[in-house]
Amino acid sequence: MKSLKKLLSVALVGVMCVSVLAGCDSNTASGQASAGAATETFKIGGIGPITGGAAIYGTAVMNGAQIAVDEINAAGGINGYQIEYKFEDDTHDAEKSVNAYNSLKDWGMQALVGTVTTTPCIAVADYTAQDGMLEITPSASSTDVIVNDNVFQVCFTDPNQGTASAQYIGEGNLATKVAVIYDSSDVYSSGIEATFVKEAENQNFEVVAVEAFTADSKTDFSTQLQKAQSAGADLVFLPFYYQEAAIVLKQAKDMDYAPVFFGVDGMDGILTLEGFDTTLAEGVILLTPFAADAKDEATQKFVATYQEKYNEIPNQFAADAYDAVYAVKAALEAANATPSQTAQEIGNLAIPAMTTITVNGITGEMTWQATGEVSKTPKAVVIKDGVYVAMD
Amino acid sequence: MKNLKKSSKDHLITYGILLLVYIVAEILIKTGNMSSLMQGILVPVCVYSLVAIGLNLCVGYLGELSLGHAGFMCVGAFCGAYTTKMLQGTINNEILLFTIALVVGVIMAALFGFLVGIPVLRLKGDYLAIVTLAFGEIIKNIINVLYIAKCSDGMKVAITDGGAIEVDEAIGEMWLVNGAKGINRIPHLSNFTIGMILIFVALFVVFHLVDSRSGRAIMAIRDNRIAAESVGINITKYKMMAFVISAAIAGAGGVLYAHNLSTLTATPTNFGYNMSIMILVFVVLGGMGSFRGSIIAATILTILPEGLRGLADYRMLIYSVLLISMMLFNWAPAAVNWKKKVMASINNKTSKKGQVE
Numbered sequence: 001m002k003s004l005k006k007l008l009s010v011a012l013v014g015v016m017c018v019s020v021l022a023g024c025d026s027n028t029a030s031g032q033a034s035a036g037a038a039t040e041t042f043k044i045g046g047i048g049p050i051t052g053g054a055a056i057y058g059t060a061v062m063n064g065a066q067i068a069v070d071e072i073n074a075a076g077g078i079n080g081y082q083i084e085y086k087f088e089d090d091t092h093d094a095e096k097s098v099n100a101y102n103s104l105k106d107w108g109m110q111a112l113v114g115t116v117t118t119t120p121c122i123a124v125a126d127y128t129a130q131d132g133m134l135e136i137t138p139s140a141s142s143t144d145v146i147v148n149d150n151v152f153q154v155c156f157t158d159p160n161q162g163t164a165s166a167q168y169i170g171e172g173n174l175a176t177k178v179a180v181i182y183d184s185s186d187v188y189s190s191g192i193e194a195t196f197v198k199e200a201e202n203q204n205f206e207v208v209a210v211e212a213f214t215a216d217s218k219t220d221f222s223t224q225l226q227k228a229q230s231a232g233a234d235l236v237f238l239p240f241y242y243q244e245a246a247i248v249l250k251q252a253k254d255m256d257y258a259p260v261f262f263g264v265d266g267m268d269g270i271l272t273l274e275g276f277d278t279t280l281a282e283g284v285i286l287l288t289p290f291a292a293d294a295k296d297e298a299t300q301k302f303v304a305t306y307q308e309k310y311n312e313i314p315n316q317f318a319a320d321a322y323d324a325v326y327a328v329k330a331a332l333e334a335a336n337a338t339p340s341q342t343a344q345e346i347g348n349l350a351i352p353a354m355t356t357i358t359v360n361g362i363t364g365e366m367t368w369q370a371t372g373e374v375s376k377t378p379k380a381v382v383i384k385d386g387v388y389v390a391m392d
Numbered sequence: 393m394k395n396l397k398k399s400s401k402d403h404l405i406t407y408g409i410l411l412l413v414y415i416v417a418e419i420l421i422k423t424g425n426m427s428s429l430m431q432g433i434l435v436p437v438c439v440y441s442l443v444a445i446g447l448n449l450c451v452g453y454l455g456e457l458s459l460g461h462a463g464f465m466c467v468g469a470f471c472g473a474y475t476t477k478m479l480q481g482t483i484n485n486e487i488l489l490f491t492i493a494l495v496v497g498v499i500m501a502a503l504f505g506f507l508v509g510i511p512v513l514r515l516k517g518d519y520l521a522i523v524t525l526a527f528g529e530i531i532k533n534i535i536n537v538l539y540i541a542k543c544s545d546g547m548k549v550a551i552t553d554g555g556a557i558e559v560d561e562a563i564g565e566m567w568l569v570n571g572a573k574g575i576n577r578i579p580h581l582s583n584f585t586i587g588m589i590l591i592f593v594a595l596f597v598v599f600h601l602v603d604s605r606s607g608r609a610i611m612a613i614r615d616n617r618i619a620a621e622s623v624g625i626n627i628t629k630y631k632m633m634a635f636v637i638s639a640a641i642a643g644a645g646g647v648l649y650a651h652n653l654s655t656l657t658a659t660p661t662n663f664g665y666n667m668s669i670m671i672l673v674f675v676v677l678g679g680m681g682s683f684r685g686s687i688i689a690a691t692i693l694t695i696l697p698e699g700l701r702g703l704a705d706y707r708m709l710i711y712s713v714l715l716i717s718m719m720l721f722n723w724a725p726a727a728v729n730w731k732k733k734v735m736a737s738i739n740n741k742t743s744k745k746g747q748v749e
Contacts, residue, residue, distance in 0.1 A: 050705075051705070051708060052661075088701065089701075091661065092659075092661065093659075093661045093662060094653050094655055094657070094662070095436055095649075095652075095653060095662065098432055098653060099429060099432055099433055099436075099698050100701075101432075102427070102428035102429040102431070102432035102433075103427075103428070103429040103698070103701050105428040105429075106427045106428050106429050119574075119655055119657050119659070122576060122654060122655035123653040123654055123655045125654075126580075126653075126654035126655075142573065144573065144576045144577075144655070147577065183572075184536055184537055184552070184571065184572055185533070185536045185572050185659070186572055187572050187573045187657065189572075190554070190571055190572045190573070191573065194554055212537075212552065214533060214536065215659070215660055216529070216533070216660070
């Protein structure tokens with residue numbers, strides 16, 4: 001038995017060594033210092049969850065960015081060079097995200113569109129800062145994401161969304177008593193909740209109930225809704241994603257509780273959720289930079305291409321990713337970058353250029369501050385007869 | 393070498409293998425032959441190896457199932473990161489800072505192990521599994537509603553209502569633990585060398601424990617509790633000893649984990665039930681009671697999904713197929729028979745060799 005064990009361990013150690021060595025192959029060299037003088041394409045990477053619970057966001061970003069890349073390539077590329085685009089999965093986990101980043105670095109990535117979700121983005125942003133790489137996140141909305149100078153956001157920050165929502169409700173006199181239900185285990189949701197409640201003090205309505213749930217208990221909201229109802233709330237603020245929001249709407253209907261529901265950009269996508277009865281969402285107001293039924297040409301073209309390619313109506317994540325790629329393009333053009341430069345050289349030129357560019361994207365006209373925050377106007381839409389209608 | 397006990401020789405082999413892997417890896421890094429992906433994954437490999445060593449002590453030697461080792465890891469990670477954030481600026485030596493964080497993390501994890509152990513280790517049966525499972529989930533949820541901030545007028549703590557604390561970063565106030573956002577901007581203090589040192593220390597501790605009188609008592613309890621009790625072994629004491637050390641090692645893994653990424657959050661993926669099961673998988677596949685096996689299993693199963701990135705979505709499939717085949721290889725009757733045959737032929741050869749000599 002002992003010899004067998006020895007044999008086995010020798011074999012396994014062999015496997016271990018091989019797997020240690022497995023990553024050290026040919027593409028190492030191109031990934032490091034000499035980002036391939038011969039490369040004639042810009043290498044743009046993307047990171048996000050395309051498996052696991054948050055897969056829907058990562059997939060949307062992957063597809064949205066792909067459409068932008070295809071369009072740019074068809075129109076002649078950036079500074080005359082084509083773009084190569086590669087997306088890696090991070091399963092919404094910080095550690096995996098760093099692995100994904102490292103693997104893209106080995107591939108020779110020169111600018112990053114990502115990561116999709118907040119916590120992994122904070123971890124990756126730390127590494128991109130070390131490497132001096134330009135990083136534009138389509139959807140990681142926490143302010144912690146942009147502490148480094150090299151990271152820029154396409155989406156609103158959480159505090160902005162919370163404040164903007166509170167102001168919108170206050171200024172529009174939408175309610176007098178407001179209840180908040182939020183996911184205390186989620187960075188995005190608790191971030192918005194905190195600033196919403198704070199800003200509510202300055203507004204003409206009262207927050208009568210703040211009820212939390214966690215990722216482990218996101219299938220039943222009857223307790224939270226009952227509390228909101230008994231507190232007499234005539235508006236319920238739902239700063240979280242649409243899967244949970246769909247359950248909230250269904251359960252509120254079942255208990256004959258019909259306040260105004262107010263969501264943020266995570267709510268976008270609820271109308272395309274499989275098996276969701278869209279009549280439930282009637283009258284729901286949400287603050288989102290992107291509406292798939294907008295009448296402008298760019299949006300319609302994007303939506304049509306997305307539907308044709310992926311058989312889905314794109315959500316706000318896809319739109320943000322699409323704009324993020326155009327932001328990278330604008331920055332690289334402003335910086336006069338060429339593919340022969342390393343990620344750091346491009347970063348040195350393109351990062352300062354970010355504050356000078358204006359991107360007229362499908363989520364609005366965007367400019368960036370040196371902090372990395374985006375300036376664009378939030379739009380509020382209300383759902384009527386199963387489609388978004390602009391509020392104003 | 394001949395005078396050495398068989399177990400000591402076995403331990404030396406384990407140390408030797410680790411040293412070899414370390415040297416090879418360092419050479420590859422220094423000569424620039426290791427990809428960024430591999431370099432990035434070295435610390436996680438150390439983290440999971442450590443936790444697997446800890447759990448193996450509990451499962452393999454104590455014979456108690458713990459489904460909450462991710463919880464102990466979580467305690468270690470948060471206490472360690474918290475300490476670092478507190479002392480950052482006061483202490484500038486990175487090694488010292490990490491050591492203090494490590495000590496705090498390990499002690500806190502051990503303390504929680506002790507607290508969980510007090511009621512549960514007195515019982516027979518699967519209670520430890522149930523209670524540790526609950527423990528892991530509770531810890532995760534507590535951390536998600538815990539807000540601690542360092543403000544100009546002292547520390548402020550809040551449960552659930554983080555909005556009650558006003559933090560103005562412009563004047564040097566900062567969040568230490570910010571609810572679901574966890575701890576952010578943790579300095580990168582972990583590296584492969586520290587990870588390897590921790591593994592060596594952990595191995596040193598567990599090897600000495602299992603070879604000692606206490607270790608024999610622990611195994612006696614595992615093999616036959618009644619017999620052990622009848623010869624006067626204090627069951628609870630020895631169970632507690634093994635379990636607390638096991639939790640402490642998991643805590644050390646947590647501290648290492650926390651200082652590897654700049655952000656630390658308690659999510660179901662990193663400290664949840666699934667992670668506990670994952671660690672148990674490392675232990676079971678590596679062989680219960682074999683620390684070397686745990687390290688090897690943890691290494692392979694951590695590197696593999698990343699090494700297979702090129703295969704995109706299929707890596708999940710291959711990963712699960714590999715898990716099943718490893719399990720079959722270890723336990724299926726046909727595989728066991730085949731191994732016996734191979735073993736017999738090797739034994740024959742070696743005994744013949746012995747005669748010649």
